Structure formats: structure tokens, C-alpha cells
Amino acid sequence: MTHDPAIVPSGPRQAIDGHRLLARAVGFGRALRAAGLAVDLSSEIDFARALGVVDIGDREVVRAAGAAVFTRRRDDRPVYDRVFERYWRRRSLQPNLEAPGNEQRPEAVPSDEGTAQEGAMPGDERSDLPDDRQGIPIPTEGDADQDEAAPDVVTISPDAYSRSETMRHRDFDRMTAQELRDAERLVDLLEPKLELRRTRRYELHRHGRRLAPRAMFRQNLGNGGEILSWVWRRKVQRPRPLVVLCDISGSMERHSRLLLRFIQALSASSAVKTESFVFGTRLTRVTRLLRDRNRDRALANVADTVTDWAGGTRIGESFRDFNHRWARRTLRSSGVVIVVSDGWDRGDPRLVEIETARLRRNCHRLVWLNPLAGTPGYQPLAAGMRAAYPYIDDFLAAGTVASLERLGEILAGGRSADTRRGSEAAAQVAPSPNAVRTFSPPPRVARRPQDPFAAQPLR
Amino acid sequence: MTHALTSTDAITEAFRERGYIADRSIATAVFLGLQLGRPLLLEGEAGVGKTELAKVLAASLGTRLIRLQCYEGLDVNTAVYEWNYPRQMLEIRLLEARGQAEHATAHDIFGMEFLIKRPLLQALEAGNDGEPPVLLIDEIDRADEEFEAYLLEILSDFQVTVPEIGTIKADRPPRVILTSNRTREVHDALKRRCLYHWIDYPSAAKEFEIVQARVPAAPESLARAVVAFVHRLREADLTKVPGIAETLDWASALMALGAADLTPGLVDETLGVVLKYEEDIRQVRGDTVKAYLAEAAAGR
Numbered sequence: 001m002t003h004d005p006a007i008v009p010s011g012p013r014q015a016i017d018g019h020r021l022l023a024r025a026v027g028f029g030r031a032l033r034a035a036g037l038a039v040d041l042s043s044e045i046d047f048a049r050a051l052g053v054v055d056i057g058d059r060e061v062v063r064a065a066g067a068a069v070f071t072r073r074r075d076d077r078p079v080y081d082r083v084f085e086r087y088w089r090r091r092s093l094q095p096n097l098e099a100p101g102n103e104q105r106p107e108a109v110p111s112d113e114g115t116a117q118e119g120a121m122p123g124d125e126r127s128d129l130p131d132d133r134q135g136i137p138i139p140t141e142g143d144a145d146q147d148e149a150a151p152d153v154v155t156i157s158p159d160a161y162s163r164s165e166t167m168r169h170r171d172f173d174r175m176t177a178q179e180l181r182d183a184e185r186l187v188d189l190l191e192p193k194l195e196l197r198r199t200r201r202y203e204l205h206r207h208g209r210r211l212a213p214r215a216m217f218r219q220n221l222g223n224g225g226e227i228l229s230w231v232w233r234r235k236v237q238r239p240r241p242l243v244v245l246c247d248i249s250g251s252m253e254r255h256s257r258l259l260l261r262f263i264q265a266l267s268a269s270s271a272v273k274t275e276s277f278v279f280g281t282r283l284t285r286v287t288r289l290l291r292d293r294n295r296d297r298a299l300a301n302v303a304d305t306v307t308d309w310a311g312g313t314r315i316g317e318s319f320r321d322f323n324h325r326w327a328r329r330t331l332r333s334s335g336v337v338i339v340v341s342d343g344w345d346r347g348d349p350r351l352v353e354i355e356t357a358r359l360r361r362n363c364h365r366l367v368w369l370n371p372l373a374g375t376p377g378y379q380p381l382a383a384g385m386r387a388a389y390p391y392i393d394d395f396l397a398a399g400t401v402a403s404l405e406r407l408g409e410i411l412a413g414g415r416s417a418d419t420r421r422g423s424e425a426a427a428q429v430a431p432s433p434n435a436v437r438t439f440s441p442p443p444r445v446a447r448r449p450q451d452p453f454a455a456q457p458l459r
Numbered sequence: 460m461t462h463a464l465t466s467t468d469a470i471t472e473a474f475r476e477r478g479y480i481a482d483r484s485i486a487t488a489v490f491l492g493l494q495l496g497r498p499l500l501l502e503g504e505a506g507v508g509k510t511e512l513a514k515v516l517a518a519s520l521g522t523r524l525i526r527l528q529c530y531e532g533l534d535v536n537t538a539v540y541e542w543n544y545p546r547q548m549l550e551i552r553l554l555e556a557r558g559q560a561e562h563a564t565a566h567d568i569f570g571m572e573f574l575i576k577r578p579l580l581q582a583l584e585a586g587n588d589g590e591p592p593v594l595l596i597d598e599i600d601r602a603d604e605e606f607e608a609y610l611l612e613i614l615s616d617f618q619v620t621v622p623e624i625g626t627i628k629a630d631r632p633p634r635v636i637l638t639s640n641r642t643r644e645v646h647d648a649l650k651r652r653c654l655y656h657w658i659d660y661p662s663a664a665k666e667f668e669i670v671q672a673r674v675p676a677a678p679e680s681l682a683r684a685v686v687a688f689v690h691r692l693r694e695a696d697l698t699k700v701p702g703i704a705e706t707l708d709w710a711s712a713l714m715a716l717g718a719a720d721l722t723p724g725l726v727d728e729t730l731g732v733v734l735k736y737e738e739d740i741r742q743v744r745g746d747t748v749k750a751y752l753a754e755a756a757a758g759r
Contacts, residue, residue, distance in 0.1 A: 061487050
């Protein structure tokens, strides 16, 4: 990336001009790519064409044109603007591009422009590059190589935790490689069991319960329009998307690593869409970071990005952030939300209650994994936990592989939708937060049997 | 009257004539879309004028607007084309009745007259005899990924393949506008084929212009008060902040009520026009409304 492309040959005047534009566009595209935007050659060409048609004397128009071509999402825009400022300095824009007739000495830009051959590339671009990378605070795949040398998961794995909290079960922080593999295998087991949601799309199926007129007419055209064979269709089923909100505050520290491993394994699975977030005092989206194929590096990246490891917890604020910024984007097709937290909260329990209720209304099922819940005699008494409890559909222990197995059963949609506990509570505007319910695992009901009349077409 | 739309200024001007106040960056994106023949993907919160832009563009160009509203499960049969099977059946019967069935070939029942053209195919063909239309693919984020994948062929080559007939190609491709509310991320492959523009909420000055353009009957003081109040609401911590559409609705509603100025009582009564969530209304109604109005009065 440090070499100029040999893209500015000498030639007829007209051609030089086009090449110049292209070289500029490519250079700008490269600077953007270095800053982390997904820029490909075709957008660079587009930008060169754009420079040919807009008024390049107008800086704001050039900026808008580049934005239209190079950015792909809203979050790209601040990065783009920064690179734009750097690359298209006010003075270098016009003299270079506007007057092809002044080929002889168009570079009124200071001497750092270099020779005429590479004059189309702003010389300062290369020297600026490292700055760009530092200056833009958004971690990207492009920066991954920098993190190669980063320390491995040690940052996540705590060694200073309170002995008094030790539980009877073998916990995640002491997991051996074998057990880690087990946890991952568990995810594989879980995959085919994930709860399905009927989409609005149909597929032809012999046991469908609706007629498929199109296919039927089509198939029977060969019979001269006589309907001799019947064709059926049914709705396509897909696993519900999962959203995981994982608490990484101090009290959860010793569970974080395996839970993240578990989330990571879920994310890697192609069968189900998983969005993952971690929260302590604020919410951070880690979906993209966890997608890294190198799993240790992914965890290290998460560790580097998240700034509130092992600090306090603000469940209410974090949930609110999720509800406002992410719920609509990630729970669109009624996903399952899994919260992993012990419910120790420093914030306002009332806020936890409001936001949990809102979260519950936005999703299909709200599952709460609590590492403490495996302790015999556990009651959801922590302020945050107590506030959230009425809205939870499934309250489970997390902390051992066995408990994650139970999660697998829950995610498989063990019970029919209308027996959900959280739905009733969420529907009420102001439920009594004092109603502490005794904790017992919700009863499991066998998967709803198929409608016996469903697959019986009239023949 | 239609415009040539040969520069960003011409676009701004043409849009303004039709009551759409576009800033330079929008005008530039639209202009590039027209010049480079690229679809334009517009993202932004609900009610910032994404769909409206497509309508205004069609009006400015003096062409048809063909709109495809996306939804989950939208498929080729409803978006592109479908064979008119009942008519084909009838045709077969007719051929039989006339005793021509033996000589009939597939072409007799798989001809263009049996093809029901849906919006995308209409848009491809409309340009062949006249000005290419504006194709609005609205709320692409509501469609599922299968459909998005199908759009790739259409948006890059502007052609559709109907197996029985062949490939139908647009001689003069339609101008395509896609909109998304970001309820999910549109796939990168689709984004790569489009120009992109994020439409933000406008500044107070610009929104005031919009209100004046769209609700010309509203007195200036009322328009300013409405815009100021809505801007204050956008800073508040609400489930759903009002868009421009809500501002305009509100201004119209206030006009219908014969209001001359914003009073706390009036705001409380009409808050449902601006805020669409019960908890938001409860949060703002009463003291907060008074506080906002007092702020605005002090700032004036």
C-alpha cells in the first residue's frame, strides 16, 4: 500500500486529464481504505467519473460526491469527512484538476508534491497514512494486523476474584481445552434445535397445507389445462435470530470468557444470525469483532475495544441504549434475546424495570442467564435482578456447561408461545416491583405436535 | 414544467419549485445518480423525506414514478412478472374448441400477452418508448435477503430473464431510488451497486423553509414555534423522535384548529400528531411542554 500505482503515463492531453482524475480518485480511495472504509476499484472509478461531471471548483460538491460514492452506511461518514479534510486540502484541489491546459506547471502545491510523474498523487498522502490509521478511532478489519501482537485472552481472564464467590460447580474460568471444545460442540448440537419462525415466504412441499395455484397451473398446462395433479406449499421456516447481551462488569468477570466463547461459537454458526453486545457501564456491539476466524484474536480485539471491563454495572442504561439504538435493527424479525448477567446493578432499579419491559415487548422471548442462579436456594433479590425478573421468559443458571445445555433446550422453543410469563408482565404498565416470585425453572412442555389435519389434502 | 437537471443547482431549483428543500449534498447525490446511471440508496430515520424525494424527482423529470413497496416474502411473481395462468388455460380451451390444439406450440401460450408485468419489469420497459421512469424501491430493508439478491441482477444490468421468452433489457434504464429505514443492514453487495446518501434531520432554518413550502398557510411565527419545539423534542430521550413528516402534519393540524400561536394546552392536545408512542407522550405532556415553550420564548 505504500507504492504509487503506475497509473499516470504521459500521453495525449485529453487522456492525461482523465488519468489524472483517476489517479486522484484512486489515491483518495486508497486513503479511505487505509482508514477502514470498504472501498473497491469500481467506486474509485465512479468517483473519477463523478469528478468529471460535477463542479470540482466547489469543495462541498466534491465532498458530497465522494460521500455518495464511497460511503455505504451512516457510520462511514465521520471517517470519510476526516480523510477528505486531510486529502483534499483546499489549495491542492483546484490547481491540479481544474486546468488541464496548464499541464506544464499545474502543481501550485508546495514541493512535497514530488515529480510530475506522481504529481497527481498528493505527496503528503503517504506520510499521512500512519496518522490516518491512528487518528480514526474505529477499529476495523483493516487494522487487524496491528493487533496480531496484542496479548491474548489474558486481559479478559481475571485472576483476582473473590474466593467467597466460588461455586460448587466447575466454572468457566478453569475450563480446560477439552471443556472448551465441549462448549463449542454444544453449540453445534444446539444449532439444529433452534426455535423456528415461519417466514412470509412459501416453498412447495408435499405436506404443505395450502394450494400453490401458480405451480399447479404451470404443471398442468401439459395436461391441456385439466388439473390432474395438485401442488401444495407451506411457509419457509428459519431459526429466529439471536441477540446476546453479556454483562462484563466486575461481578461477572470470571464467567465472561467462556460466555464470550459460547457467543463466539454461536456467531460462527451459519444457521442462525447472532448479534452480540457486551455491557458494563455502557453498551458495546461486538458482533463484527467476534466474527474474526482467529478466535483468540477476536477475543483480544473485544478486550481492546471494550473500555468498561470489570467495572460497575448499569443495566438500565445499557438496556435503554440497546432499545433505542439497536432493537429495531437487530430484532426485526422477532428474535430471541439472551441476557447474561447476575443482575447486580448500580443504577436505578426503576429504569431497569422500564427498559426490561420495553426490551421484552420488542422480542419474541427474553432469556436471562444468571451465573448465580445455580446456587441452591438462590432468589432473585439483587435490585436489578428483582426489577427485571417479572419480564423474563426463561430464567436460567449460567456457569456450567450443563446449564448451557439447558439453554439449548430453551432455545429450541420447548414451550408454546402463549404460556410465556414475561408477556403478561410486559403488557402491564406499572407492575409491582415488590412481587418477588419464587424461582423455579419453568415447566417444559413437549413441542407442539403437528396439526393432524394439516397435511391431508383433498384427493 | 420539467427541467433538464443538468447541474446540482438545477436540481435544487427544480426540487424547490415542487416544495422539496434539498441541501447541496442531496442534490449532488441525485445528480450523480442521474449522470452515472447508478441507483441511489437513501437511508435515514422515518419521515425525513426519502420517499418524497423520489416523487419529486419524477415530477421534476416529467416522467412516471413506478413504486415497489417491499415487504417480507416479496418474490419475483409480485415484483417482476408472472404468467397469467388462468388466461393460458382459457387459451388452451379456445384452441381446442377451434380444433387448433394439435398445431399449437408453446409460443401460443407463452407470449407477451400472457405475461403480467409487475413494477420492476414495467420500469425496465417503460424507458423504451419515452422518458425512462423513476423506479422507487421503497423500504428495501423490509424485503428479505432472497429478494435483495434478486435485485442485484436488475440493478447492475437492468435486465430480466424470463425463461420462456428470453432476456428483456432496458434500452434506457430507469432512474432507481432505493430507500431504507435501517431496520436491518442492507447487504454490501447491493450497496456496492448504489450510490449512498444518509438523509439527516434538517437544521431548524431548513426545516422552517420546508414548513413554509409545504404549509404555506401557516403564519411565520407559528411555523417557527413548531420547528423550534420539534427540534427540542429531537434532543429529548424519546423512543421515537418526530421526523419532518410529523412537523408538517403538526403544522397542518394546528392550522386546521385555527391556532395562531403555540400554547401549552394546545400542544398537549395535539401531541399525538408529533409523538407516536404512549410513553413518549406521557413523558412530555404537561410540565415538559411548558418548559420547552418557555425555553423557546426565552431564546427568541
